[in-house]
Amino acid sequence: MQFFQEVTDLKELKKQYRKLAMEFHPDRGGNEKDFVLLKEEYDRLYNQLSKDSRSKDSYPEVIDSLMKYNVDIEIIGSWVWVTGQTYQIRKELKELGFQWAAKKKAWFWHEGEYVKKHKKNFSLDEIREMHETEIVKKRHQPKCLNYA
Structure with a gap:
């Protein structure tokens, strides 16, 4: 070098x-x-x-603490995103360092500091297209029974 x-x-x-x-x-x-x-x-x-x-980093620690909840957990780039029925666990998410993205209707977490270097606002789907995405957990959705 x-x-x-x-x-x-x-x-x-x-x-x-x-x-x-x-x-x-x-x-x-x-x-x-x-x-x-x-x-x-x-x-x-x-x-x-x-x-x-x-x-x-703390990714495994953060993700392990979320596995017990019925939510979607996704790693997009170097960010952890949580979606689904999160209202009941909002206090736990805040304690883990997650922040709420109102426009995306999702919680996000990132290791370390982040400084936004642009004025653009991307949707969650646009962010998924720009970065590598890994679905860690999909929430369990009960099946509907049709009685006819």
Whole structure:
């Protein structure tokens, strides 16, 4: 590694990348070959650090605590979304750190801090299309009996 020294987390990696990108960008007098090498090293480290951070996070703990409830649990990107009949368990969801998304009519949870960098508001279906989605649990819906 020639560009990123002593980087231990994603936040520090991004901070150093921004600084180095300004220095090595061809439009700012840098060499294109060096900039490409910088970007490749950044991508490699970003993938490695993001995998490491996912393995250390609280996702299993949060999801395990929700499994006893009759709700839909879904991981979209790096967010946990809970839908279904959640009104009765809203206090438990808040204690776990979930927040209510009124327009999406769903609860969401994310590890760490999140800063919105755009003004767009996406529907839950649009978010599903943009990111990898994994359904963790579907709620049990009792079958209706038709008496004819």
